[in-house]
Amino acid sequence: MDLTGKLLIAMPGMEDPRFEGTVILICAHSREGSMGLIINKPVTDLTFPDLLEQLGIPHMSEGRGISVHFGGPVERGRGFVLHSPEYHTTDGTMDISGRFGMTATQDVLRALGRGEGPNDALLALGYAGWGPDQLEAEILRNDWLTSDAAEGLVFSENDATKWAESLRHLGVEPLALSATSGRA
Numbered sequence: 001m002d003l004t005g006k007l008l009i010a011m012p013g014m015e016d017p018r019f020e021g022t023v024i025l026i027c028a029h030s031r032e033g034s035m036g037l038i039i040n041k042p043v044t045d046l047t048f049p050d051l052l053e054q055l056g057i058p059h060m061s062e063g064r065g066i067s068v069h070f071g072g073p074v075e076r077g078r079g080f081v082l083h084s085p086e087y088h089t090t091d092g093t094m095d096i097s098g099r100f101g102m103t104a105t106q107d108v109l110r111a112l113g114r115g116e117g118p119n120d121a122l123l124a125l126g127y128a129g130w131g132p133d134q135l136e137a138e139i140l141r142n143d144w145l146t147s148d149a150a151e152g153l154v155f156s157e158n159d160a161t162k163w164a165e166s167l168r169h170l171g172v173e174p175l176a177l178s179a180t181s182g183r184a
Helices: 047-056 106-113 134-140 159-169
Strands: 006-010 024-029 033-038 066-070 076-081 091-094 099-103 121-130 142-147
Touching: 006 033, 006 047, 024 076, 024 091, 024 099, 024 142, 024 159, 033 066, 033 134, 047 106, 066 091, 106 121, 134 142
Parallel strands: 066 121
Antiparallel strands: 006 024, 006 142, 024 033, 033 121, 076 099, 076 121, 091 099
């Protein structure tokens, strides 16, 4: 099972408060482990222009103002730009199932500051990571649902509705989910 490019949707009974109510785009999934970015937890104390200023990157008035998110608890000081697939650098962009790209170099930040770069983007500080077989075990334990990633949902500016919309995309009404699970 390859979950690259899929969404993980936290179940209501998620015990880890860092992941409660989250939607995560899986950027890489292999036998060695998995890596993803939380796409619905905006950072409230840092704006994109503020971040560019801290990094000494010029931000023109016509520069793009993308949202800054808590990407996950691993390496929170590191930034990742999740973006639409038309933007690509030769040495810094990772293809995610041909539908998304992820760039972790300052080139994409400079391009966005100039009003260029990818059509759709969000910046994630930190990432979510799992060791070998860890994510699969969490899915079997009913911590997560998986879904195809709808591009409009991933880059939606309405972070507050992404979790419920992800569930509805699966045909699940959020209020119908139970915080407890079991096996028949």
